Amino acid sequence: MSLTRQVSSIKSSRAFRWTVGVGVGITAALALILMFLLTQATGNRELYEQNYARLLALNVAVAALLLLVIGWVGLRLLLRLRQRKFGSRLLVKLAAIFALVGLLPGMMIYVVSYQFVSRSIESWFDVKVEGALDAGLNLGRVTLDTLAADLANKTRQAATQLSETSDAGAGLALERLRDQLSANDVVLWSASGQVIASTGESRFVLQPERPAASLLRTARSQRVATQIEGLEEAAVGNAGAGAAAPSTPPRIKALALVSSTSVGLLGETRYLQITQVLPAGLVANAIAVQEANREYQERALARSGLRKMYIGTLTLSLFLAVFGAVLLAVVLGNQLAKPLLVLAEGVRQVAQGDLTPKTALQGHDELGGLTRSFADMTQQLLEARSAVQQSMSQVDAARANLQTILDNLTAGVMVLDVQGRIQSSNPGATRILRAPLAVYHGKALGDVPGLEAFGQGVQKQFETYFSETSQRGLEHWQQSFELNAALPGSPDNAITLIARGARMPGTEECLLVFDDVSEMVSAQRAQAWGEVARRLAHEIKNPLTPIQLSAERLEMKLSGKVAEPEQAILTKSVKTIVDQVDAMKRLVNEFRDYARLPAAELKPVDLNALVTDVLQLYASENAIAPVQTELDPHCPRIQGDAQQLRQVIHNLLQNAQDAQEGLERAAKASILVKTSYAETTRRVRLSVRDNGTGFPEHILKRAFEPYVTTKVKGTGLGLAVVKKIADEHGARIDLSNRVTADGVVEGAQVSLSFAVVT
Template identity: 60%
Template sequence: MSASGRRWLLGLGLVFMGGMALVLFFLLALATDHRTFQGEDYASLLWLNVAVATVLGLVLLWLAARLVLRLRRRRFGSFLLLKLTAIFGLVGLLPGLLIYTVSYQFVSRSIETWFDVRVESALAAGLSLGRTTLETLSSDIAGKTRAAASALGGVSDAQAVLALERVREQLLVADAILWSSSGQALASAGESRFRLSPHRPSAALMRQVRSERAVATLEGLEDLEALQDPRELLQLPAAALPRVRVLALVAPASFGFGSDVRFLEVVAPVPAALVADALAVQVANREYQERALARGGLRSMYIGTLTLALFLSVFGAVLLAVLLGNQLVRPLLVLAEGMRDVARGDLTPKASLPARDELAGLTRTFAHMTQELADARQAVQHSMGQVDAARASLQTLLDNLTAGVVVLDTEQRVLSANPGATRVLRAPLAAHLGQPLASLPGLDAFGAWVQQQFDRFLSDQTHQEGGHWQQSFELHGPEAEHAEAGRGVTLIARGALLPNGGLLLVFDDVSDIISAQRAQAWGEVARRLAHEIKNPLTPIQLSAERLAMKLEPKLVGPELAVLHKSVKTIVDQVDAMKRLVNEFRDYARLPAAQLQPVQLNALVGDIVGLYDAAEVPLRLELDPACPEVLADPQQVRQVVHNLVQNAQDATPPGAGPVLLRTRPSDSGRWVRLQVLDHGPGFAEPILKRAFEPYVTTKAKGTGLGLAVVKKIMDEHGGRVEIAQRLDGGEVRGAKVSLSFRVANMQHH
């Protein structure tokens, strides 16, 4: 059952118990009040008690059935709830049975003592005494009135008022009236003086007075019998009290003709205390008789009420046992459920109870502990996530490093390697994990060298302080078959000891850096040679020409021929030296590229137009989808001229045209220009050092052409690649590829 259901059940039980208590008090009040409860109602109330007791019994049976069902299902806390129910039930039942037994005996015996014979005789005697007292009072007032009426026989009607005043004062009555025989008021004293038409006696009463001389009646007593408390009589006004009315015959003084019989009426109030006592006795006697008639029903009503009280107490005890037991068991159920969840690894927020008792505090402590465990696990998971992210980032970094990173164990076996190591060494390291580095194909020399460096490093104590070793190594032969140039690879290797005892080897291919340094050195050499050699060439040429001009008139025959041949040799060699110096100067003083958007297809088309009359023709395959590239038009012209001239020089006449082809890259970031010839291709030694100055296959070449191309492409941020042009495994020429950046991608 949910918490709201339990609260609803608790509220319903409290309302039901309160209602039963009100019914109980109401029945007790009815049973002791004879004025509002009649004898025939006892049976109805008894059946009502039986109905209420039946409802309480059914509720108890329902609660017992639910408890038995909980026990059969072996729900947690059922035995504790059974014990609590038994304890509370016994606590409510045993005292209730004791009180019920005592009350039953007390009520039974008390009701019998209420209706004792002596009580009934005393009430009858009191009632008779009251009646005798009132009759005596009435007889006394009647005798006094009869005497006063005899004294008024000789009083005329005119003197009657004064005479009545004296009578009223003497008799201490409230009113006195003198009536004629016809019922006419002749005179009055007291309250009747203020009445226009006093109530006259009836003819029957007057006839009775004529025969009895005086008649007394008690009026107003019946009206007071409805009072519940006789003491209320003392608070009523005098006019509302019972009174004695006496009518007496006033005989005339003489019985002559014309004399008329008159009547004296006197009204005297009855003392309030006397009336109250009489009414009290009468009320007590009436109630006694009513209770005597309903003696059996009263006994049944009291016993039924006591029985109902017993059932109510037992029901309340059991209900409180169930509800309080649930309140005690509920925190334990919450803890048990939470512990099962924690045992399964579920650390979601647990329920806690808002009450302030210790068990509810225990649930809050458990919920707080679970929350701390969840926070700790979340922190651990977050840390693990960070570690995984760092590991992934490190792996991504290693995978994208151009340098090679290899982790070795103490036996020089490869534990892990990044793709950069495979690319630099050109060996599938990932396929040889767990094998010694020296046992890999083509890396025996490199592995032995690394073993030697680590042995030397570990023999020194500096590695304990975070030191490392760093050396260069030249890979040659099969180990260094580079895809781009196939030349030897220069490695810079660095080794260190890992915290777990492993060995870290980091190496990088610095061949391009060395090549760039070599090109820079060649540029510096070319600049100095151009400066130092060019200056004396002109004087040498002028001196040779002046010497020939001076000696020609003086020499004849063979001597003159030798002179001409010598001067010509000197002039030709000076011109060759000048051309060489100019090429050195151009290589050393190559200006910085001024990049701008250029339509490469149009630029290539303009250059090709200059070679229409060439012995080796040119053919274009320009892709119209090529976008503009970032380039310096003048330098690009120089590059294309160099490549075209080299291709034409390498292609024999009739072997085929030189092909110029443009294609955009798949990524859309580059545009590639390729120059393909039908010559013999590059010799293997030349292919390895093609971009170095003075590397050439031409008899008259300086070897600066491809070096200038490489330098210009580096200035453009592009790439240049050379390769053999193969057809069926045979060399059919050379292929030079230039890659330019697309203009609209410069900010990406």
């Protein structure tokens, strides 16, 4: 907790210094921005107008940033005051004083400047100036219109002179007209837009520019038409800073209809076009007046924005002054109150048990020396407490290591008190006993459902151990226990445990360690039965053949030599001997096959296809009870030996058929073969379920042992072979009776769980 407070204090100090640095940087940036805005607005209007939107957005962003910083500083001071931190009142008082010192003069300057800016901007726009610009613009338009009208009259007169001139002599006449009118270009056009004759600039052009269709229509209807070209391009070129000069100077074009004196259909309409360049001075003056009027109108429209810009600049100046005052107040107040704050915070932390290194000021005054002495004292206390904590840490580490070992042990470990109540247990105990032992901590082991007998046996062993320890000096006790039907999930519904118990040194608690040896016992039993089967097959099979041959030879020698009654007895006796010898041979062969079961050759196998193939042998005409299937189509392939798995399915189906033979409820007899796939565990489950009488309790515990059977004619090797094949495949096998809610047994079920192909 103390370390957290120290880290928080260090972060707070760093945040404050970072805030001060950022505040100083923002202050300098604001000063530069304000100077730039004022300079650009008064000295370079074009640049100001081009960047008006950007400057406005920048001003709004800067104003918002200033407000946020000032609000954050004020909120921080208010929180310190509400938390009653030492020195907070002094900081608030200094901040208020400096803020007032900066605010009052700033407000007075702001009011005066606001009035000055508003009136100054309005005085820039005068009605007389606007009227003069309009008059100049109108004068330029009238002058251009006069020049155009004069050229139109001259062109109409020249067209009258050309009415008697043929196309062949038009060139010489056009040359005289160009000299008389001082024109730059003279062109005679046909009605189809073809050049008849030309002089001037168009003479050097292969394809002169044809008159516009609108201009031709006007000339045809009004006898003459004029057009001023190039003036707009010249104005644009003059306004653009880097724009290219227009290719042709501004000029006036006049187009007049040339009347033809020819009578008849052969006379063709002609048009006379005269082009005259406008005087450069006139063009320059007209463009200047037009540009000045446009600029004046734009500025008149933007004067409200200019006023807002100046007022915004003044407002930002006021914010800057207030921000600087508050920031200065915080900095100076912090410098004055910092030593006292350091000592107050250090004393509070020590009172709460926090002995982490304290902040010491490097100043040479008395307060700085006091902070250094206080820091040295807390450092000595911290070293003393660290030694104690190191010892405790070693103990905790040893305990954690022991707990890790217990959690990862495959054996079960439990701690019990002298009354047999569970104090603690590891995950191995929960896994082996298949019971949520953590829920029963504080309760007796015998109170756990299904572990009553185990708990009583363990408690009895501890009582014997305690009574004999003082007499015989026993270090521990060891005993085997068998848990059966109460703990489903083991291969044969029985668990064999090897348990050891002892007293924990220095306490009244007892340590119980146990391990599940069911698989080991099952493997030993299977190995023992295999050895027995092998020896029986060897010892019994050899004399069976001579016995059978001797009986048959005896019958052959005595047949026809004895009386009829004796002959019947002889034939019956020999038949009995031969039949029993054959039965013993079959029994011996089954034992031999069990003992010599080959190792499984695991390959990918489709279990559904294998079940379908075997079920062909159990059609309705061959089966005692009908066989139904529920095959999961999503079952993947499993790792298995197809031949051995076929034998497993056959043995299970044959047992299910035999279990329902002769039942009174044969009409309801049925067998269900089911496959399913669990995606979470990635295993395929095969189940065979019947509606028979189930297994007796004493058989259910040992059903997978050889020669354990409920059938009169059975050898008891069917389930033993299934169990052995399941072990070869690494499959889990379960055997249980199907019991209704009323406790009535309605059949048995055998299930095998196989791993899928990876």
